Amino acid sequence: SYELTQPPSVSVSPGQTARITCSGDALPKQYAYWYQQKPGQAPVLVIYKDSERPSGIPERFSGSSSGTTVTLTISGVQAEDEADYYCQSADSSGTYEVFGGGTKLTVL
Amino acid sequence: QVQLQESGPGLVKPSETLSLTCTVSGGSISSYYWSWIRQPAGKGLEWIGRIYTSGSTNYNPSLKSRVTMSVDTSKNQFSLKLSSVTAADTAVYYCARVTTDPGDWFDPWGQGTLVTVSS
Numbered sequence: 001s002y003e004l005t006q007p008p009s010v011s012v013s014p015g016q017t018a019r020i021t022c023s024g025d026a027l028p029k030q031y032a033y034w035y036q037q038k039p040g041q042a043p044v045l046v047i048y049k050d051s052e053r054p055s056g057i058p059e060r061f062s063g064s065s066s067g068t069t070v071t072l073t074i075s076g077v078q079a080e081d082e083a084d085y086y087c088q089s090a091d092s093s094g095t096y097e098v099f100g101g102g103t104k105l106t107v108l
Numbered sequence: 109q110v111q112l113q114e115s116g117p118g119l120v121k122p123s124e125t126l127s128l129t130c131t132v133s134g135g136s137i138s139s140y141y142w143s144w145i146r147q148p149a150g151k152g153l154e155w156i157g158r159i160y161t162s163g164s165t166n167y168n169p170s171l172k173s174r175v176t177m178s179v180d181t182s183k184n185q186f187s188l189k190l191s192s193v194t195a196a197d198t199a200v201y202y203c204a205r206v207t208t209d210p211g212d213w214f215d216p217w218g219q220g221t222l223v224t225v226s227s
Contacts, residue, residue: 001170031211035153042202042217043153049211086153090211096168097143097212099153 002026002091004100011106018074020103022087025068032070033088034063036081037102043086047072074105082107110135112203112218120197120225126190130203130218137161137184141206143214144177144188146199154199158206159186193225 004024012018022032032050035043045054047063050070060075070089074081087100116128130142144156157167159177167175171190179186190197200222204214 031213033211033213035214042220043214044217045213045215048207048213048215049209054215088153088155088213094211095166097155097158099145099155102152 002096002098004087004089004098006085006087006100006103008101009104009106011108012077013108014079015076018077018081018105020072020074020085020087020105021069022071022089022100023069024089024098024100026092027065027068027070027089029092030090030094032063032065034061034072035086035088037084037086038082046085077105077107079107081105110205110216112205112216114201114203114218114221116221116223118222118224120193120223121227122194122225123192126188126193126197126223126225128188128201128203128221128223130186130188132184132186132205137179137181137186141208141212142179142186143204143206143212145202145204145214145217146197147202147220148196148199156188156190156201158212195225197223198225199223 034047037043050065051063062073084102086102120126141158143158159165174191176189200220202220204217
């Protein structure tokens with residue numbers, strides 16, 4: 001079955017830049033999406049179609065893609081950005097959706 | 109804006125069928141795909157499947173044999189049935205709207221409902 005691989009954790013100090021990666025063989029063919037999930041809450045979409053930002057999401061959130069890896073970048077990290085982040089994409093045929101295992105972002 | 113709300117029993121016995129409904133408010137259910145996604149406590153997200161308002165479905169291959177989704181456009185609702193449940197099916201179950209443009213993304217999500225499988 002298809003898998004997306006994320007690092008379990010990333011730690012940064014306030015004001016620094018956090019980069020969270022997501023790797024998968026089908027990513028050159030399929031768009032990736034990113035979600036932020038805070039404890040006890042439903043996930044919230046923060047990036048769609050690799051690099052597009054939904055309305056209401058701060059400009060410090062950005063996304064990029066290179067080959068089999070996509071990256072969520074949070075510039076000028078704030079304490080409120082501490083959360084779990086999940087990437088999501090489809091298998092190579094576009095038939096079913098997969099989530100990465102999630103990355104816990106800790107703001108030191 | 110569109111809001112989603114999951115409803116259904118919070119406790120299901122092993123080997124029985126889990127049944128959940130998602131009610132969509134603030135907009136029409138028509139002309140969209142709708143998905144179910146679950147999350148065991150302390151673990152990651154798992155896509156269960158999606159349904160279009162025509163009734164067309166796609167399911168996660170790992171759950172396909174046990175999943176049935178349906179839609180009731182007159183009530184602005186869609187539903188999930190998962191048969192032969194075990195403790196491994198204990199999770200928070202979310203419903204979400206799917207946008208396909210192309211590629212699927214999920215926004216917004218319901219608040220989630222905890223379903224525990226236990227005798």
